[in-house]
Amino acid sequence: MPFEAFTRDEDFPFFIQYGEHKETLFMHTHDAYVELVIVLSGSAVHIVDGEQYSIQKGNIFVIGENTQHGYDSPEDFHICNIMFRKRFLDLNSMDIAGTAGFQALFVLEPQQTKTKGFTSYLKLLPDEQLRIENKIAALHKEYHTKSAGWQTMVRAEFLCLVVELSRMYDTSRIENDVGIVKLAPALAYIERHFQEEMTVAELADLTHYSERQFLRLFKEATGYRPMQYITRLRIHTACRLLCETELPVTEIAERCGYTDSSYFARVFQHKCGISPKAYRKDAAAHSAV
Incomplete structure (x- = not known):
């Protein structure tokens, strides 16, 4: 429909x-x-x-x-x-x-x-x-x-x-055998703390699944492994900040969890096919049209 x-x-x-x-x-x-x-x-x-x-x-x-x-x-x-x-x-x-x-x-x-x-x-x-x-x-x-x-x-x-x-x-009322819905605390934690370092073990503990179960269900639910999902969220946030703010790229990198702005630029280029500065320039040109 x-x-x-x-x-x-x-x-x-x-x-x-x-x-x-x-x-x-x-x-x-x-x-x-x-x-x-x-x-x-x-x-x-x-x-x-x-x-x-x-x-x-x-x-x-x-x-x-x-x-x-x-x-x-x-x-x-x-x-x-x-x-x-x-x-x-x-x-x-x-x-x-x-x-x-x-x-x-x-x-x-x-x-x-x-x-x-x-x-x-x-x-x-x-x-x-x-x-x-x-x-x-x-x-x-x-x-x-x-x-x-x-x-x-x-x-x-x-x-x-x-x-x-x-x-x-x-x-807390969800039974342990209902599959991917039990991932909710881990996804919520990632949303709040994606700028920070975290491990698969820490995320799995939030769901009470074993690491192996957690990795399987996480991939099934999101299509990504946890660290891939976090990187995707970081880059998506960086894109939004580049479009909506005038913050320096170095500060945006820090806000998205990258202490090394050069490494951030390489990751951004790899994921988006364009540098952060060029991405901002393109976004500004499109908004001006």
Whole structure:
């Protein structure tokens, strides 16, 4: 199902709606967008890649790109769908990305759903459900009323919702055998401390997996080995700082965990195919157009 079926606004890639399903919802796959689903009432069978899973009021989950899913056997089943392209949720500008809850719900659960089957470990308590429903109502009103500054308010309301859900996600309740979702504390630690030196053993300890299990699951979840993932995060952060600030390259290198600016330049050149200074110059030229 293409994103254009919901909105053709490429400048604001976001869509929100309430849904009541009285009949089976056909299987469909998301085309380059992410869907946050909040079950507001009732229950249904969530079908993901042919497997069936029971869901009910209070369940919250994220369906990523290219994951086939649908609903069957709905009973008083009401949900809220929030659909967005990944760039709408800018991970690198959000400190909430440094929490285990965020990494579990928005990064690892969608990946695990795609590779190992549907898992949703965010189940709201009654008071949490009320708070989230109020936030959704405010978000929905801003999106559909479109008063002055509505895009700014929608983005702000959405980010508040992301923060609330991330705080509510209690990774300590996850059983040890649920696969890559247990990596959340390690990914959160990396987000907060990527400028620092760390070892695979230290990261594995955060997940209670053996180093061998941790390395296998980490590669499965992210596509990278831990040190490759950290380097990628450092370079991505450097690119952002080169574009958005006028900090000297030596200071950017230090902020990204490189005490040797010459080594930083070599790593940057290898990963981006261009020197940090040339990258900044190109970014400035494009922004001026």
